[in-house]
Amino acid sequence: MITKLFSGKFNVWLILMMDFEDAPKKRRSVMALYHNNQNGTFTDVTAQAGLARPMYGMGAAIGDYDNDGWQDIYVSCLGANHLFRNMGNGKFADVTAKTGVAGLPGDFSTSAAWLDYDKDGRLDLFVGNYVAWSIDKDLNCTLDGTNKSYCTPESYKGQTARLYHNLGNKFEEVTEKAGLNDPTSKSLGVATFDFNRDGWLDIFVSNDTQPNKLYKNNGNGTFSEVAVTAGVAFSEEGKARAGMGVDVADYDGSGYPSLIIGNFSNEMLGVYHNEGKSGLFIDEAPASTLGQATLLSLTFGLFFFDYDLDGRQDIFLANGHVADDINKVQPKITYAMPPKLFRNEGRKKFSEVSRKSGKPFQKASVARGTAYGDFDNDGDLDILVTTNGGPAMLLRNDGGNQNRFVKFRTVGSATNHDGIGTKITVVLPDGSKQWQMVHSGSSYCSQSELALTFGIGSADKIERVEIEWPSGKVEKLAGVAINQLHTLKEANGIAESKALPMAMPSPSPSPAATTVAPR
Numbered sequence: 001m002i003t004k005l006f007s008g009k010f011n012v013w014l015i016l017m018m019d020f021e022d023a024p025k026k027r028r029s030v031m032a033l034y035h036n037n038q039n040g041t042f043t044d045v046t047a048q049a050g051l052a053r054p055m056y057g058m059g060a061a062i063g064d065y066d067n068d069g070w071q072d073i074y075v076s077c078l079g080a081n082h083l084f085r086n087m088g089n090g091k092f093a094d095v096t097a098k099t100g101v102a103g104l105p106g107d108f109s110t111s112a113a114w115l116d117y118d119k120d121g122r123l124d125l126f127v128g129n130y131v132a133w134s135i136d137k138d139l140n141c142t143l144d145g146t147n148k149s150y151c152t153p154e155s156y157k158g159q160t161a162r163l164y165h166n167l168g169n170k171f172e173e174v175t176e177k178a179g180l181n182d183p184t185s186k187s188l189g190v191a192t193f194d195f196n197r198d199g200w201l202d203i204f205v206s207n208d209t210q211p212n213k214l215y216k217n218n219g220n221g222t223f224s225e226v227a228v229t230a231g232v233a234f235s236e237e238g239k240a241r242a243g244m245g246v247d248v249a250d251y252d253g254s255g256y257p258s259l260i261i262g263n264f265s266n267e268m269l270g271v272y273h274n275e276g277k278s279g280l281f282i283d284e285a286p287a288s289t290l291g292q293a294t295l296l297s298l299t300f301g302l303f304f305f306d307y308d309l310d311g312r313q314d315i316f317l318a319n320g321h322v323a324d325d326i327n328k329v330q331p332k333i334t335y336a337m338p339p340k341l342f343r344n345e346g347r348k349k350f351s352e353v354s355r356k357s358g359k360p361f362q363k364a365s366v367a368r369g370t371a372y373g374d375f376d377n378d379g380d381l382d383i384l385v386t387t388n389g390g391p392a393m394l395l396r397n398d399g400g401n402q403n404r405f406v407k408f409r410t411v412g413s414a415t416n417h418d419g420i421g422t423k424i425t426v427v428l429p430d431g432s433k434q435w436q437m438v439h440s441g442s443s444y445c446s447q448s449e450l451a452l453t454f455g456i457g458s459a460d461k462i463e464r465v466e467i468e469w470p471s472g473k474v475e476k477l478a479g480v481a482i483n484q485l486h487t488l489k490e491a492n493g494i495a496e497s498k499a500l501p502m503a504m505p506s507p508s509p510s511p512a513a514t515t516v517a518p519r
Helices: 289-293
Strands: 003-007 010-013 032-036 042-044 057-063 074-076 083-086 091-095 110-114 124-129 162-166 171-174 187-193 204-205 213-217 223-225 245-249 256-261 268-272 280-284 299-305 314-319 340-346 349-352 366-375 384-385 393-397 404-410 423-427 433-437 452-457 464-468 474-477 482-491 493-500 514-516
Touching: 042 074, 074 110, 124 187, 187 245, 204 245, 245 299, 268 349, 289 340, 289 349, 314 366, 404 423, 404 464, 423 452, 433 452
Parallel strands: 057 110, 110 187, 299 366, 404 482
Antiparallel strands: 003 010, 010 032, 032 042, 057 074, 074 083, 083 091, 110 124, 124 162, 162 171, 187 204, 204 213, 213 223, 245 256, 256 268, 268 280, 299 314, 314 340, 340 349, 366 384, 384 393, 393 514, 404 452, 423 433, 423 464, 464 474, 482 493
């Protein structure tokens, strides 16, 4: 759907809104790559970049798979997937055939994520797949007894996700060998994280009408599926929900990463708190504001991010139903839905701040993918949302506060070049800590920027920064300047620093978010 990546000095947005090859309307749409002009505008560079390729794109994942310093693009599709290698001159080359990551005929791929699951310094690739669907297999389902509507995924057979091991210049599919083959899955969201803090990246998959999956990395090239015993497979009632997007963060400072999962209407958001050493998760949504406020929402894209830079991870939800006539049979539910923003108040408490966060949060749309990134380099995080059959929306964060921040971009050496899997901890003078991990994937068919943003509130300095690289290298830095983007190079500390203008309050009362780039 959408993703943000860095290409040399400039960050760009990639938007996927395309038709499949045998689509009845034959529009032959292509993806769109927008170059940031650094003045609040973007230029469409799709054609000159070599990306004007018709395909039915679903999602995208960004990662430097060949460790050449240029970030490459993987596009998941209904049909053959595509890997585009960044040539470093503003152009991309389709290397799908020679790298072996197209998938199998009939695959309906959705979310994907890059990760180095075996810590060999090369990025591997995990691709979620949905159901066995094609035009000739399409079923005629109806919601109101008359008009054709989407069938429930239960009407179709599932498909296994696929894991590709990076051998250098090509990939080997190791799904079966790694213990990940599961044709019952109907995957829509993928997140990678170290849920038990054993140093190995695990994989979580949110499934549509099937139990979610949590694949524990055994550290020997294989995984064990532990979702049921961990408590994340089902709802509190023991029901498999319609899981969409997913994201991970330590939202309460426990030191362990927790999960949020977007679900269908009448199912509410899943908020699985990681209980720590026990390996268990508890869904806190049913008894929380988050659950009550999302009961009628159908959430696709979502993520944790610190929108007000106060040092706590907030939550953004992109919502929209799948049936355009849902209101006829369920009067309380609409097809188009407004997004939702929840502020983290601390102590596991969230308050909804959508109503006071600007006009974009009052506008209903049929949202799907969503990602965050600081497109205007003012320190705070902005939001991009794609919609079904409508324009993409770029929401500029006009937060109106003077909270401070620090940003980090990681460059590995023994670790993969992007530093994916690197854990960074920021310690403030009062002893408080917050940490994040550089990660690919998350949300729904989307990827946010790889650089990490830490809000530090009113603190005027940082006590120290701790970097744990996947290679095992640990670095501790003191005297790290605030309100800057720092490039961290493995074993060399800070390689480059760039001062950013701190996000300043507007001169008069204004919304917290402004739509600046509809498409």
